[in-house]
Amino acid sequence: MGHYNGNIKNKIQYKFFTLLLLLIMNNNVDINSINEQRQLRRILAVCRVLDLDHKFLGFTLDLNRSGIKIIVDKNFPSGDEFKIILSPVKEDEEISPDIVVKVEQKWRTSTNEEFDQIGGVIIEVDSPEYIEELIDYCDRRAKERYQLDWQ
Numbered sequence: 001m002g003h004y005n006g007n008i009k010n011k012i013q014y015k016f017f018t019l020l021l022l023l024i025m026n027n028n029v030d031i032n033s034i035n036e037q038r039q040l041r042r043i044l045a046v047c048r049v050l051d052l053d054h055k056f057l058g059f060t061l062d063l064n065r066s067g068i069k070i071i072v073d074k075n076f077p078s079g080d081e082f083k084i085i086l087s088p089v090k091e092d093e094e095i096s097p098d099i100v101v102k103v104e105q106k107w108r109t110s111t112n113e114e115f116d117q118i119g120g121v122i123i124e125v126d127s128p129e130y131i132e133e134l135i136d137y138c139d140r141r142a143k144e145r146y147q148l149d150w151q
Contacts, residue, residue, distance in 0.1 A: 045060050045061075045062055045063035045134070045135070045138035045142075046059055046060060046061075046089060046138075047059065047060045047063075047086045047087055047088050047089060047134070047138075048086075048087040048088075048089065049070050049072060049084050049085070049086065049087075050084065050085040050087050050098070051084065051085070052083060052084075052085065052100070054085065057070075057072045057073065057076060057084065058070055058071050058072035058073060058076070058115070059071055060086060061117065063086075063134075063135060063138065064135065065122075065131075065132070065135065066121060066122055067119065067120065067121050067122060068101070068103060068119070068120055068122055069117060069118070069119045069120075070084070070117070070118050071111060071115050071116070071117050071118075072115065072116060072118060073114065073115060073116075074110070074113075074114060074115065074116050076116065076118070078105075078108065079105065080104060080105055081102060081103065081104050081105065081123070082102070082103055082105065083100060083101070083102045083103075084100070084101060084103065085098050085099065085100050085101075086098065086099045086100075086101060086131075086134065088134055088137070088138075097127075097130060099125065099126060099127055099130050099131050099134060100125070100126040100127075101122050101124065101125050101126075101131070102122070102123050102124035102125075103118075103120040103121065103122055103123065104120050104121045104123045105118055105119075105120045106119050106120050106121060107119045107120075
């Protein structure tokens with residue numbers, strides 16, 4: 001079993017580095033900017049992703065002050081930029097209202113035959129104070145719920 005998991009890990013690492021190399025070669029990407037972006041800690045954040053008509057599209061996977069990763073149906077339109085609504089899952093405490101964000105898509109990959117993951121940079125927020133509140137809330141809940149101890 002351990003050997004099997006090691007092979008999967010090696011394949012994933014190989015694919016990641018191959019993709020990174022292709023991005024650098026094709027887009028003249030500055031490797032220092034990639035390293036800076038990766039140093040930002042991503043926050044486990046599960047919010048509903050809605051279109052501007054409040055139709056359900058998918059969920060966020062993680063979020064930070066500059067970026068987002070979402071999982072959406074394959075029918076989600078491709079494009080360089082898009083606007084979505086982040087609708088926090090309301091649980092035991094009142095948190096921020098729905099937040100409209102504009103995202104510049106950086107990558108898109110197939111998760112399975114039904115869903116794609118999309119990663120992007122948040123380039124506009126309708127309520128900056130609410131997104132800060134949402135990130136802090138998601139960070140606190142992830143630490144409590146999953147007993148995570150990161151800085």
